[in-house]
Amino acid sequence: MEEERETSTMTCLTPKDPLQSPNMLVSQPKKETTQTPKTTRGRQKIEIKIIEEETKRQVTFSKRRRGLFKKSAELSVLTGAKIAVITFSKCGRIYRFGHVDALIDKYLRKSPVKLEGYSGDNVADEESRRPWWERPVESVPEEELEEYMAALSMLRENIGKKIVAMGNDRTVEMVPAWPINVMGWKPPMDMQNLENLTDGITRCRVGDQNGD
Amino acid sequence: MEEERETSTMTCLTPKDPLQSPNMLVSQPKKETTQTPKTTRGRQKIEIKIIEEETKRQVTFSKRRRGLFKKSAELSVLTGAKIAVITFSKCGRIYRFGHVDALIDKYLRKSPVKLEGYSGDNVADEESRRPWWERPVESVPEEELEEYMAALSMLRENIGKKIVAMGNDRTVEMVPAWPINVMGWKPPMDMQNLENLTDGITRCRVGDQNGD
């Protein structure tokens, strides 16, 4: 892979291979003749760099975002992982995948509850490495916990709901019943469990079983 | 595409095509003969459903997560979008892509600053739909703003740094200088700008130019 088929590292519009006789389709016993009778150029290799052309960039963003979300959904279903994706398009439009709010929440909970006063990495005791909901309340400085939880629940509320309320600006909500709802791609029945993508809190502790 | 090549919707280990003469490689003028002399089965079509087998699932998670992150990086570079991906593997190990903390922060900022007292969706005035940093301070209830910002910066601090401090548990930090750092895939020079993935605040207002 990555075999550098040719020196197409400059532009990808090398003006060769001019598509002759555009009426021949597949299953043509193409030999080593230099001419390839095709109807289109097919997918061209592109350089991974900013696409300057406005229209082209939008098309690419749309296609690839769709692809990315589909991949996310597949990974999620195949492996049972919880996944969240947020994209900000170049001009601030937001697309989300997966129940981002719940995941962010979950994500934040994995952080140690101690904040400024956190003494460093030598806190190796199991206690601080557990998600807070499994931790005895006493092990946490009261004020911090309260503030933290308040912040969390506050933020959680907002993340999930308020974005939707902004539907009339350029922010786009991308969390339907189906994480992906692209045309021509209907999720198989097996993907129904994507619904629980971020439902509730998995009781699986940090370091409980094997890693993956 | 999606041509349902055969009824392989059950398992993917249909015991046919037993790999005969495994010494022939590519550029073989394969005709419509039923037998395909290959060295491997190649990629097999799989059903998108939970992979029960532990080992297999882990391998798939690893491969596909890598692919997902690569796709994310590409999308980001190609279109200039800011992207964050968080994955929780089945047993709580966290993988992040992109500067998630900054993006979450940015994401949160798009939410209306008013919290509990928020009067609903009828707040159509431009003011509330702008990111807060472009909003006159007077338009925001003082206490709320203060609390909100405090929470944000607090969380921001944590998200980025504390997770790293947990390196000795099963949580894995995936935000190197390079969003992707997979073996055999070295980012082209053009991808250097991934560094700024979430740097600073884009001055692009909501609804400023064209959407994408």
Place this chain on the structure above:
DNA sequence: GGCTATAGATAAGA
């Protein structure tokens, strides 16, 4: 981890 061959994603063009 690395290798093949195939499944799947997608750049161009219509």
Place this chain on the structure above:
DNA sequence: TCTTATCTATAGCC
């Protein structure tokens, strides 16, 4: 949007 031809990701193995 829809199609086509290619490029790229990855399932099954070692």
